[in-house]
Every structure is written in structure tokens, then in C-alpha cells.
Amino acid sequence: MDTLNAIVQVLDSTIRLSVPLLLACLAGLYSERSGIFDIGLEGKMLVGAFAGAAAASVFHSAFIGLGMAILISVAFAMVHGFASITHRGNQIVSGVAINFIAAGSTIILGQAWFQQGGRTPALQPGERFESITADVISNFLATYSFSTASVADLLVSIRGLILYLPALLFDALARIPGFGPIFAELVLGHSVLVYFAFAMVPFTWWVLFRTRFGLRLRAVGENPAAVDTAGISVTWLRYRALICTGILTGVAGAYLSMVQNGGFVKDMTAGKGYIALAALIFAKWKPVNAMFACLLFGFLDAASIRLQGSPLPVIGKVPAQFMQALPYVLTVILLAGFIGKAIPPRAGGVPYVKER
Amino acid sequence: MAQAAIELVGINKSFGAVRANRDINLEIARGTIHGIVGENGAGKSTLMSILYGFYQADSGEIRVGGKPASIKTSNDAIALGIGMVHQHFMLVDNFTVLENIILGAETNALLKSSIAKARSELDRLEREYGLEVDPDAIIEELPVGLQQRVEILKALYRGAEILILDEPTGVLTPAEADHLFRILRQLKEQGKTVVLITHKLREIMAITDTVSVMRQGTMVATRETSKTTVEELAELMVGRRVLLRVEKGEAAAGAVKLAVKNLTVKDSRGVTMVDDISFDLRAGEIVGIAGVAGNGQSELLEAISGIRRAVSGSVMLDGKPIDLTGAADPGELRDRGLAHVPEDRHHVGLVLAFEENENSILGYHDDPRYLKGPFLNIDAIMADATDKIEKYDIRPGNPRLKTANFSGGNQQKIVLAREIEQDPGVLIVGQPTRGVDVGAIEFIHKRLIAMRDQGKAVLVVSVELDEIRSLSDRILVMFAGRIVGERGPDATEGELGLLMAGIEQEAAA
Ligand SMILES: Nc1ncnc2c1ncn2[C@@H]1O[C@H](COP(=O)(O)OP(=O)(O)O)[C@@H](O)[C@H]1O
Ligand SMILES: [Mg+2]
Numbered sequence: 045m046d047t048l049n050a051i052v053q054v055l056d057s058t059i060r061l062s063v064p065l066l067l068a069c070l071a072g073l074y075s076e077r078s079g080i081f082d083i084g085l086e087g088k089m090l091v092g093a094f095a096g097a098a099a100a101s102v103f104h105s106a107f108i109g110l111g112m113a114i115l116i117s118v119a120f121a122m123v124h125g126f127a128s129i130t131h132r133g134n135q136i137v138s139g140v141a142i143n144f145i146a147a148g149s150t151i152i153l154g155q156a157w158f159q160q161g162g163r164t165p166a167l168q169p170g171e172r173f174e175s176i177t178a179d180v181i182s183n184f185l186a187t188y189s190f191s192t193a194s195v196a197d198l199l200v201s202i203r204g205l206i207l208y209l210p211a212l213l214f215d216a217l218a219r220i221p222g223f224g225p226i227f228a229e230l231v232l233g234h235s236v237l238v239y240f241a242f243a244m245v246p247f248t249w250w251v252l253f254r255t256r257f258g259l260r261l262r263a264v265g266e267n268p269a270a271v272d273t274a275g276i277s278v279t280w281l282r283y284r285a286l287i288c289t290g291i292l293t294g295v296a297g298a299y300l301s302m303v304q305n306g307g308f309v310k311d312m313t314a315g316k317g318y319i320a321l322a323a324l325i326f327a328k329w330k331p332v333n334a335m336f337a338c339l340l341f342g343f344l345d346a347a348s349i350r351l352q353g354s355p356l357p358v359i360g361k362v363p364a365q366f367m368q369a370l371p372y373v374l375t376v377i378l379l380a381g382f383i384g385k386a387i388p389p390r391a392g393g394v395p396y397v398k399e400r
Numbered sequence: 401m402a403q404a405a406i407e408l409v410g411i412n413k414s415f416g417a418v419r420a421n422r423d424i425n426l427e428i429a430r431g432t433i434h435g436i437v438g439e440n441g442a443g444k445s446t447l448m449s450i451l452y453g454f455y456q457a458d459s460g461e462i463r464v465g466g467k468p469a470s471i472k473t474s475n476d477a478i479a480l481g482i483g484m485v486h487q488h489f490m491l492v493d494n495f496t497v498l499e500n501i502i503l504g505a506e507t508n509a510l511l512k513s514s515i516a517k518a519r520s521e522l523d524r525l526e527r528e529y530g531l532e533v534d535p536d537a538i539i540e541e542l543p544v545g546l547q548q549r550v551e552i553l554k555a556l557y558r559g560a561e562i563l564i565l566d567e568p569t570g571v572l573t574p575a576e577a578d579h580l581f582r583i584l585r586q587l588k589e590q591g592k593t594v595v596l597i598t599h600k601l602r603e604i605m606a607i608t609d610t611v612s613v614m615r616q617g618t619m620v621a622t623r624e625t626s627k628t629t630v631e632e633l634a635e636l637m638v639g640r641r642v643l644l645r646v647e648k649g650e651a652a653a654g655a656v657k658l659a660v661k662n663l664t665v666k667d668s669r670g671v672t673m674v675d676d677i678s679f680d681l682r683a684g685e686i687v688g689i690a691g692v693a694g695n696g697q698s699e700l701l702e703a704i705s706g707i708r709r710a711v712s713g714s715v716m717l718d719g720k721p722i723d724l725t726g727a728a729d730p731g732e733l734r735d736r737g738l739a740h741v742p743e744d745r746h747h748v749g750l751v752l753a754f755e756e757n758e759n760s761i762l763g764y765h766d767d768p769r770y771l772k773g774p775f776l777n778i779d780a781i782m783a784d785a786t787d788k789i790e791k792y793d794i795r796p797g798n799p800r801l802k803t804a805n806f807s808g809g810n811q812q813k814i815v816l817a818r819e820i821e822q823d824p825g826v827l828i829v830g831q832p833t834r835g836v837d838v839g840a841i842e843f844i845h846k847r848l849i850a851m852r853d854q855g856k857a858v859l860v861v862s863v864e865l866d867e868i869r870s871l872s873d874r875i876l877v878m879f880a881g882r883i884v885g886e887r888g889p890d891a892t893e894g895e896l897g898l899l900m901a902g903i904e905q906e907a908a909a
Contacts, residue, residue: 253511254510254511254512255509255510255511256506256508256509256510256511256514257509258511259499259502259503259506259511260503260504262492262495263492263495263499263503266492266493266494266495267490267491267492267493269488269490270490270491270492270500270503271503271504272454272474272490273452273454273474273484273486273490274474274490274503274504274505274554275473275474275475275477275478275504276475276503276504277473390493398454398455399415399455
């Protein structure tokens with residue numbers, strides 16, 4: 045039972061730790077598929093995390109925080125677009141600049157506004173996204189009633205009505221003996237952003253391969269001249285891709301500061317943007333692969349935390365740094381030998397210039 | 401005369417300091433096939449790209465069907481019924497045919513209905529014009545001839561009434577080109593207007609009703625095709641009389657200089673590109689290798705010049721073997737008298753960011769002539785470069801100019817001057833006149849024949865059949881990695897065309 049427990053716990057934190065990677069990875073997928081390399085995922089996540097936590101604590105609302113995180117992150121994405129699409133600048137330089145601006149500005153503004161050494165105030169209940177646990181669900185089922193007392197009540201009631209059936213199902217699943225607790229631990233008990241992140245995987249696949257926007261997005265990353273001569277604006281298309289990127293990095297940032305942590309701490313992205321890029325290459329720019337890559341990297345992270353200090357059989361004690369380096373090492377090894385060549389979108393990184 | 405489908409009035413366009421189009425006036429009659437000829441860089445593609453909305457003219461007016469039209473993007477052009485097949489195809493290589501066709505012409509935000517509509521529409525176009533192509537094939541797996549068909553289908557799918565084709569036959573075998581021309585005639589019969597850009601004058605004579613000639617950004621003449629001749633058009637293109645076929649005497653072939661035996665070469669994917677090839681190259685002769693691009697000529701050249709590893713076989717230079725492991729020292733081969741003018745001068749033959757004088761000694765920079773102790777002897781290098789510029793009429797004649805700023809023909813002359821002036825016993829030349837204008841072609845051909853007459857052995861690989869026929873003393877035809885036939889210099893184009901398409905071989909097998 046003890047080992048089962050340990051495994052479930054590691055898997056559970058795998059999910060928690062892979063969510064920001066997954067969101068950032070999908071964010072990168074939109075921009076890189078459109079032919080814009082985005083090394084600034086890290087910075088956009090960071091400003092999203094800061095804006096989210098700051099707005100949530102000032103306005104006492106998790107949703108306002110999320111909205112602000114997305115807004116600021118999209119604004120930074122537009123800066124990247126302005127430099128690399130409109131002015132055809134070097135995409136790597138622009139991305140690195142964004143990372144620097146993000147790292148510096150969040151600390152300065154945080155200190156100026158909150159005087160807590162670059163932190164934002166600890167978020168109170170209601171300012172964070174709460175976990176949807178088995179208890180929350182059964183509570184909801186027990187207390188639900190349809191009310192038309194005010195418009196707000198009506199909206200809440202309608203939302204409840206939509207959620208009622210899934211809630212019943214999950215409640216029943218969580219009560220099955222044996223299976224129930226594991227289900228409650230792994231699938232339930234996460235915040236709404238976690239479900240959003242995983243729902244984005246099939247959604248992104250659908251957008252990419254079943255919609256007009258997706259077709260054009262994939263085309264512009266391969267051959268922008270083909271898109272141009274087909275009568276489509278390359279510029280506007282790439283800007284739209286970057287808006288998608290900004291939204292997702294915003295959510296990723298909000299997740300870091302408003303779900304995983306109860307507030308913003310300086311440099312809290314800690315290289316996740318880069319791991320997400322590694323995962324993207326590893327996944328060969330495909331959404332479902334991206335999910336597995338991020339889960340794998342999340343698992344390595346979870347395992348490294350779990351194993352910290354406790355010796356493994358046979359190998360003995362593993363330094364934490366080794367586990368932290370593992371995602372990168374793994375990417376290099378697997379790319380070199382096992383999963384074949386990862387071919388990036390062909391027009392990636394090259395500004396579209398018609399007239400030399 | 402029929403009503404004008406298109407009128408261009410006073411079109412000007414500059415790219416930086418380059419004036420690609422100056423004051424161009426052009427009228428294209430509805431329901432005709434109108435040819436546009438001109439040397440490389442004359443501004444043909446630019447003019448048509450302006451009509452298609454890909455570039456914006458600096459000044460001038462476009463009228464479509466008599467009405468002034470404002471064409472700001474390709475979308476505007478498509479809406480006016482203009483379609484274009486670009487010189488470099490505008491296809492997404494890893495998309496299917498269908499996806500390429502609906503790109504930009506989708507019916508709504510979801511793909512499903514667009515795909516269904518395109519499928520049935522393609523079916524119709526296929527039956528109507530004989531434009532068969534598998535709608536689910538991936539573009540990069542299709543041969544270029546079919547890729548071009550997809551481009552034509554793209555334009556027709558968008559309802560093009562005016563179809564512009566930019567150098568469509570450069571990538572086709574003679575048989576494929578004939579098929580294309582049949583399709584174009586059919587389009588004309590249906591009342592569509594076709595604009596055909598080419599630099600092959602024979603094609604102009606064969607298919608167009610009217611022909612316009614461009615030279616250095618200007619429109620120099622428009623003629624009815626039936627009232628002009630190839631000679632007149634060539635003269636208009638170049639601005640002086642040119643010899644389309646260089647005169648040469650009988651070859652006096654001597655000893656074997658280069659002997660290729662059972663050579664087999666695979667490419668990086670492990671596909672056999674050169675399949676058990678044997679031939680001899682003798683002193684005092686030019687051997688031409690003909691074939692459609694991609695049939696192993698490039699790999700053959702690379703293996704002989706020691707750049708690419710051969711799987712088996714041998715190559716003897718003056719009776720001594722060349723290292724075929726791919727690790728041959730190009731410097732050593734040069735010392736042994738083997739000079740190589742590579743097919744791809746931009747990537748292999750030149751460093752475009754270097755100055756002309758640096759490129760003119762590239763690879764020979766450790767020759768004591770160019771050295772002063774451990775340092776480069778700049779004075780000697782400059783004198784040498786100036787000398788070559790004079791001898792080869794390289795323009796502009798400034799050895800300090802960046803090589804990227806020379807035109808294609810002059811870049812090729814830089815490479816040729818460098819290799820020929822080393823006085824090699826064997827010269828291997830890939831695509832001697834690719835991207836080179838008519839005037840320079842004549843010059844280059846003369847140089848190669850002069851080499852031969854001095855008793856050197858010359859191997860020429862070219863996809864231009866005319867060039868092969870006019871230069872070679874013996875012609876070898878490659879198809880699918882094999883030499884499928886050897887002919888004399890008087891072989892007809894039809895005969896070689898069949899060999900190039902692998903047809904003779906199939907009949908024999
Ligand atoms: N996109 C571009 N940017 C800068 N210069 C160009 C561009 N396209 C063409 N040119 C220049 O314009 C001139 C005309 O080129 P082009 O229209 O391609 O000639 P053609 O099709 O007749 O061979 C050339 O000198 C070429 O180098
Ligand atoms: Mg052209």
C-alpha cells in the first residue's frame with residue numbers, strides 16, 4: 045500500500061508539474077508552427093504570473109487575475125511580433141530581450157507596488173483558483189438549487205445546471221471502492237486551469253488539422269510565399285498565431301502564481317519556458333506528442349523532488365541537479381538516436397522578406 | 401484584334417538600386433497565348449508578379465478587361481480572374497495536393513466542406529483538361545512535372561481567366577513540355593488568356609500568338625509570332641547579334657584522361673542515385689551528360705570530384721585512382737590536374753560574401769604565386785584578379801566588389817576563370833550556363849570549346865538539351881542513375897528526349 049501510495053503521489057505531482065510546461069509548450073507550438081521562433085516563452089510566462097497574482101490580490105478575484113495575466117502576456121507577444129514580423133528583426137534576439145525585460149520589470153514593479161522584496165502579497169482564498177476535490181463536488185451536489193433571485197444568481201444557477209451531470213458522474217466514480225481514491229487523487233483535486241491545459245491538447249489538434257486557421261497556420265510556417273500568393277496576409281496570420289501564444293503563456297503564468305503558488309515570487313518560471321521548448325522539439329511540433337513530452341518532463345521533475353535525499357536501490361544517492369538536467373539530456377539523446385529527426389517548420393526563424 | 405484582357409501602362413519598379421521594370425507598356429489580347437522573352441534578370445518575373453499583386457509597382461497603371469484595376473495583394477488579382485504559376489513553385493511541400501489547392505480558397509472556417517468541394521471540383525477539372533493528379537499525394541513526393549500541374553489546378557480552381565506561367569518548361573522533359581502545351585492550347589480554345597514567360601525561343605515559336613521581348617527592365621518590342629524569327633528575337637533580347645550555336649571543328653580525341661568504371665553512388669537516404677556507370681573521357685573531346693534534373697547527374701559529378709562517397713566502382717585520373725571514400729583532398733585532385741566547376745555556384749563554387757578577388761583564387765590560395773611567406777600576397781592576388789576580369793569580360797570589372805553583387809552570368813565567369821586559368825588536364829563542369837544570360841552563354845561555350853581544342857578533356861553535365869547538343873562530341877543520356885544511351889552530336893532532340901524520359905529503355909526491357 046505504501047508503494048502504491050507513493051506512486052499515486054508521484055503521478056499526481058507529475059500532473060501538477062507538467063501543466064505549466066504543457067501550456068507553454070502548446071503556446072510555442074502556435075508560434076513556431078507559424079514560422080516564428082519564440083525563445084521568449086519564459087518571459088511571457090513570468091509577466092503573466094506577476095500580472096495575474098498582482099491583479100488577483102488587488103482586485104480580490106482569481107478571474108480578474110487570470111484576465112490580466114493573459115492581457116499582459118499577449119501584449120508581450122505583440123512586442124515580439126512587432127519586432128520580428130513587422131520589422132523583420134531577429135527572432136532569437138527579440139525573444140531574449142523579452143526574457144530580460146520580464147525578469148527585470150517584474151522585480152522592479154513588484155517592489156515598487158508591494159514592497160515585499162519583489163513578491164506579491166500572499167493570495168487569500170477566492171483570489172486563487174481552488175482545487176476541485178471530491179469534497180467540493182459532493183458539497184456542490186448537496187447544496188445546489190436553482191435560483192432566479194438576481195441575474196448573478198441566475199447565471200450561477202445555469203452554470204451549475206451544465207456542470208450537474210458531470211459532477212454526478214465524478215461523484216459516483218470517486219465513491220467506487222479501491223478505484224475511487226486513486227481517481228479522486230489523480231483526476232480530481234486539480235484546479236480548473238489543469239483541466240483547461242489538458243483540454244487544450246485535443247483542441248489544438250483540432251484547430252491545427254481541422255480548421256481553416258490551422259491549415260493556414262501550418263502553411264505559413266512552411267512556405268509563407270505560398271500563403272502570400274494564395275491571397276492571405278502573412279503578417280496578420282502570424283500576429284494571430286502570436287496572440288494564441290500569448291494567451292497560453294498567460295494562463296501558464298497564472299497557473300504558476302495563482303495555483304501552484306499563493307503569489308508571485310521572482311524568477312518563479314525557473315527555466316520552464318526553455319524546457320517547454322525542448323519538449324516542443326521532442327514532440328516534433330505535434331500537440332498530442334507535446335502532452336506526452338511534458339508529462340515525461342513533469343514526471344522527471346516529480347521524481348527528482350520525491351527522491352531528493354533518499355537513496356535509490358543499486359545506484360545509491362542521485363544528486364538533484366542530475367535529475368534537473370535530465371530533461372535536456374534526454375531531449376538530446378532521444379533526438380540523436382531514437383525518435384528520428386525532428387524537422388522544424390521550414391520557414392521557422394526566417395523573417396518573410398519579399399523584396400531584398 | 402480581340403479586346404485586351406490586360407493592359408499595363410507605364411509600369412516602373414525598383415528593388416533598391418536595381419530598376420527591374422522601366423516604363424513598361426504591354427497589351428495582352430483576350431483568348432491568346434502571349435509570350436514574354438528576355439534574358440535572365442530582364443524583369444519578366446517582376447512584371448508578372450506586379451500583375452499578380454505579389455509586388456507593388458512604384459508607378460503605372462493596370463487595366464483588366466478595359467477597366468482600371470487596383471491590385472494591392474494577390475487576393476485582388478485572384479478576384480479579377482488572374483492566376484499565376486510562379487517560377488519557383490508556391491506550394492507547401494508537406495501538404496497534400498488537396499490542402500494546397502484549398503489554401504486561401506476555403507469555403508468556411510472548417511475544412512471538411514472545403515475539402516469535399518475541392519475533391520469534386522478537381523474531378524471535373526481533371527476530366528476537362530486531362531490534368532490528372534492524385535489529390536491525396538504529398539507534394540514533396542511528386543515529380544516536378546506533377547507539382548506544376550498542381551499549380552495550374554490551383555489557378556483554375558480559383559476561376560482564373562488569365563493564366564500566367566513563369567518559365568514553366570525549365571523543369572520538364574520535352575515530352576512533359578509538349579503535354580503542357582497541349583493543355584495551354586486547350587485553355588486558349590476555351591477562351592482563356594495565357595501569358596507564357598520563357599527564355600527558350602523555340603517554345604515561343606511553337607505555341608504563342610504574340611511575343612514581347614524584354615531587355616534590362618524595358619520592353620523592347622512586341623511582334624506577332626508568325627511574323628518574326630528566332631534570330632530576330634535573340635537579337636532583340638541581347639541587343640546585338642548572337643550565335644545560337646557555337647561553331648566548332650572536329651574533335652581530335654586522344655588518350656583516356658578519366659576512366660569511370662562500374663561507379664555506384666547512394667544518396668544520404670540510401671537510395672541508389674548512380675547505378676553501375678562506366679565511361680571514358682579522352683583528351684581533346686567534350687563529353688556531354690544529358691538528362692532531366694535529379695537522375696543522378698549531380699551525384700555522379702560529386703563522386704568524380706571526390707566530394708561524395710561512392711559505394712563501389714573506380715575512377716582513374718591519368719591512370720591513377722581517385723579516392724572515392726568521400727575523404728578525397730580536393731587540393732590534391734587540383735594538383736593532379738582535375739578542375740571542377742560545381743553545379744551550384746552559390747553554395748559550392750563561391751563564397752558570395754567574399755570580394756571578387758578572393759573568390760577568384762578560392763581553393764588555390766595556398767599556391768606560392770599568391771603567397772608572401774605565411775601571408776597572402778594581396779598585390780599578386782589583385783593583379784591576377786584584374787587579369788581574369790579582362791580576359792573573361794567580367795562585369796562590373798571591380799575586383800573589390802562583393803561577389804553577391806555580380807549577376808549570375810558574371811558569377812559563373814568568375815568560377816570558370818578560376819578553374820580554367822589553372823590549366824587543368826581535365827575540366828568537369830556542372831550546368832555551365834544555368835542562370836546565365838544569352839550573351840554570356842556564347843562566351844562560356846566558346847571557352848569550353850577552346851579548352852577542348854587545346855587537348856583538354858571536358859565533361860559537361862547539363863539539363864539544357866540545346867547546350868548539350870551544341871557542345872558535345874559525344875552525348876551520354878542518364879536516366880534513373882544509369883546511362884541509357886550514347887549518341888553523336890547530330891542526335892535529334894526527339895531521340896534524346898525519349899532516352900531522357902526512359903522510354904527507349906522500357907521498350908527494350
Ligand atoms: N525580390 C527581389 N528583391 C530585389 N531584387 C530583385 C527581386 N526580384 C528580382 N530582383 C532583381 O530584379 C531584376 C529583374 O529580375 P526578374 O524579374 O526576376 O528577371 P527575369 O524573371 O526576367 O529573369 C534582377 O536584377 C533581379 O536581381
Ligand atoms: Mg524570372
